[in-house]
Structures are given as C-alpha cells and as structure tokens.
Amino acid sequence: MAVPGRYFDRPHCALLLGAQIIAAWRPVRTATAMLLACALAAPAFAGGDRELGEYLSSECVTCHQISGRFDGIPSIVGREENELVAALTEYRDKVRDNPVMRAIAAKFNDEEIAALASYFGSIEKQQIERTADRSGDTR
Numbered sequence: 001m002a003v004p005g006r007y008f009d010r011p012h013c014a015l016l017l018g019a020q021i022i023a024a025w026r027p028v029r030t031a032t033a034m035l036l037a038c039a040l041a042a043p044a045f046a047g048g049d050r051e052l053g054e055y056l057s058s059e060c061v062t063c064h065q066i067s068g069r070f071d072g073i074p075s076i077v078g079r080e081e082n083e084l085v086a087a088l089t090e091y092r093d094k095v096r097d098n099p100v101m102r103a104i105a106a107k108f109n110d111e112e113i114a115a116l117a118s119y120f121g122s123i124e125k126q127q128i129e130r131t132a133d134r135s136g137d138t139r
Contacts (some may be wrong), residue, residue: 053119084117
C-alpha cells in the first residue's frame, strides 16, 4: 500500500507528472494554433487574386455585361465580394436553382471563386460605361 505524500517526495515522479500534464494539453495547444492560423489566413484568402479573376472572367462576361448594363441577366460588376462569393458558392453547391450557373460555378474551387469576386467587385460601373460610350467597345 502506498503511503500518501511519499510518491511526490521523489523528484523524478513530480517531473513525470508534469510531463504527463504537458502531453495531455498538447492536442489542445495544437488545435488552438491551427485555428489561430486559419483565422489569420482567412482575410488574406477572402481578398482573392484579381489577376486570376480577370483571367477566369471570360466565360462570365459572355452573359454578364462587363459594362454593368442589365439586359435580362443581372450585373455582377461592382458588387460586394462577399455577395459574389456567396452566390457562386451556392450555385456550385446546388443551393440556388439555375442550371447554367450551376454548371459554370461547378468548375471553380474556393480560390477561383474568391478571385472572380475580387475582380468583379473591383470594377466600377460608371468608369466602364464612360469608356464604353466613348470608344464603342464594351469589353
């Protein structure tokens, strides 16, 4: 039978207990560090790469007017990035009901959706309409 108090009188036993406590908290520390890293990386990811978005936008602008004009198809020019990300993600995940948009959105991963939203969100309608009116080019 063990005598209370004698176990901790041995210096190496106390060290083993400390090591056990540290080892028990290791998964919690790891999970906390991973959550912190994801939280810090999310704003950078949400911004999206505008150049990639411009590159990927060719299929979008065949229907959605780059000038921002509404001809039966909603304009996506100048819209909030989070709005566009939500819409494309919902089409891709088949939450919204439009077969054409579902097929197109299914091609894009999260990074590409963020890039498209960043590109279209950065375009100002008035500036493009002025350019289109002056040159006759509605690209």
